[in-house]
Amino acid sequence: MLSKVLISFLLAGTLSLCASSPPTGSITVGPEGQYPTLSAALTDISSNVYFIYGTIINERVVITRPNITVYGQTSGESTYAENLATIYNNIPASAAGSGEASATVSIHASATDVKLYNLNIANTYGRGSQAIALSINSTRFGAYGINLTGYQDTLLTMNGLHFFSKGCINGAVDFYVIDQSNIMGAGKQYLGRPWRSYARVVFQNSVLGSQIQPAGWSEWAVASPETDNIFYGEYNNTGPGAWDIARVSFATNMTEGLTMDTVFGGSTSWVETDFL
Structure with missing residues (x-):
């Protein structure tokens, strides 16, 4: 993708x-x-x-x-x-x-x-x-x-x-939470596609390039969309590929971002602080 x-x-x-x-x-x-x-x-x-x-x-x-x-x-x-x-x-x-x-x-x-x-x-x-x-x-x-x-x-x-x-x-x-990143590529692409049930992916505080399709996300296939139990979220992104009114119905325009504490369940002491 x-x-x-x-x-x-x-x-x-x-x-x-x-x-x-x-x-x-x-x-x-x-x-x-x-x-x-x-x-x-x-x-x-x-x-x-x-x-x-x-x-x-x-x-x-x-x-x-x-x-x-x-x-x-x-x-x-x-x-x-x-x-x-x-x-x-x-x-x-x-x-x-x-x-x-x-x-x-x-x-x-x-x-x-x-x-x-x-x-x-x-x-x-x-x-x-x-x-x-x-x-x-x-x-x-x-x-x-x-x-x-x-x-x-x-x-x-x-x-x-x-x-x-x-x-x-x-x-x-x-290709999870992707934070403060630059999303780059050639051609036209989607942010994600659910290969299995229960996929959870968030893009936040990132720059999304013009290669991102207005729909943002893709189902797996017409006959087997695999979208019932997924969470595809976006929060506070910028760039031409950021949230669009044409986004698919199974994507979520989040009102609040995720923190590292939330993602890791409070277990963050092992993360190298010089890279924060």
């Missing part, structure tokens, strides 16, 4: 956690590091902090330990655009056996409290199958300055609380 979604809950604040060099005591990855790949480095449990030098690595990473922090080298403090470390694969779900198994980076349920900073993560398979860049099945996961690239199902978020800030998600099919 959306060609690009720039996700950030809140854009205010000064960032101080970007890494241009390895944090003290971290395990290093890349041409100048101790290990050639992040997967190899994760077998070293002498530290829970990992640093990836500017490099491009073809691998599939599975994180199973809690409290892991991974920094990618970057030359900028406030944007994914200056990330220097890239991890990619081109495995489709049709070959891997499932979407999760195709993911370039997979965060398992046991890996709670994982944080990723300033990494480019891509699945380059392209058209023809689901092919996940990042899969998350744990709670209290934070992605800061992360650039995700794929085609179908770039991001797979399953169980738990997940926070994305100062990052970018590129894809063409399937």
